[in-house]
Amino acid sequence: MQFGVHSENISELSDRLFSSILEEQQKVAHLKPADPEKLPQSKSLIESFAKVKGRGFFYDYFSTGRGHGPFTELVDGSIKYDLIGGIGPAILGHSHPLYIRANLEAAQSDLMMCGNLLPYNEAYLVTKKMVDLVSEKSRLRHFWFSGSGSFANDTALKIIWQKQAPKYKIIAFEKAFAGRSVATQDITYNEEYRQEMPKSVDVDHVPHFNHRDPEGSLKRTLDALNQLYDKNGDVYGGLMIELVQGEAGFVYAPKEFYEEVFKWAKAKGLYIWIDEVQSFARTRELFAFQMFGLDEYVDVVTVGKALQACGTLYTEELNPKPGLVAGTFNGGLAALLAGAKTLDYLTQGPFYGVGARFHDLEQKFISRIENLAQTSCKGKIGYCGGVGTMISFEVGDSSKEMTAKFLKELFNNGIIAFSAGKNPTRVRFLLPSSLTDEHIDEVFTIIEKTVLDVFAD
């Protein structure tokens, strides 16, 4: 069955358009400094956007809509490495052929957005692929779209609440980030993100894994969990965890830690809810829970960002009663098509598994940062870690101020990254799959120069 309009003429024009767009975008695939003549226009656009938005931007960044692979072009004329990918979505890099194709194919359809009432094939494709990609080993059987990662987490919370009523309390982890909806702001650990907010979800936080004390970590977490039950009794419905804590700077534990915590949770009748909004598609497997081999434990998993859509996977048992979850949108047709194509591309290509592309990227980045930390940048780079395409490291005293200074300098030198975490604050990369070894060489020349520049000031 073909969807959308088709004709020989459309195919021919679409192919030509595809090649022409790709050809033009491919010209934006090298570093370039800002053009002094374009700076006033860039400044004015950023300022007027900030004015209507009511808040300024961290970087003097305004996209031209041009860029290729890891490169993005700014209105100031500069071309930089985008190693944060819009905080996650740009997993394939800029103007990836699959993204161009998705846009062109979506133009052959009749609407921009599709939703829950009147189904479209684009939404079916993503749903079917997501369920197929987890079904073999996990009990996850259904997928429900949401408008954001936060809202995917709201859906997870609601279906757990419905099943566990009246056990409405949730256990989450210190340093967690679950989003900024009314519900998820209470799961998010950082209190600064909910100033003057009334509490709407009863959440207790327990310690996650601490890499400085690997042996003591499990005991500390289990003790904290037992203390919650001693104090409050059997009032909890679910345990919510990021296996790789994104906003905390990529904190994660060995498999054994999770297994013991999950066995404890199952014994208490808790549902295990995994937030993969940031980690989805970015570890050494499509899902972090697959990388850790935790398939059998998971009851609910939320995804977003790299999928180009957001949603919640859950088991048959947790399929909610009609009316509990709904909503107008599944997503934009082009975004859903890009999501479906990304799933095929990543799972059928050489990306996942031990020694595959994402593992290789992880090893290259970590070994090169460690090398800098031991040689030219000794005493200037501290911790370095991460997994797959999620890499972080600490600069200087790893304060918020020092990290912001480093990031701004890195940006001026041609690399866009972002921070993560508080005490310590880390430099965070969400790498695109399109990075080559030549790019990595260039990236590390810039990182080294930037570290040295920042400490020379």
Ligand SMILES: Cc1ncc(COP(=O)(O)O)c(C=O)c1O
């Ligand atoms: C782990 C995690 N959960 C939830 C969210 C919220 O997603 P969104 O910003 O799409 O609402 C994020 C966003 O950064 C995240 O990293």
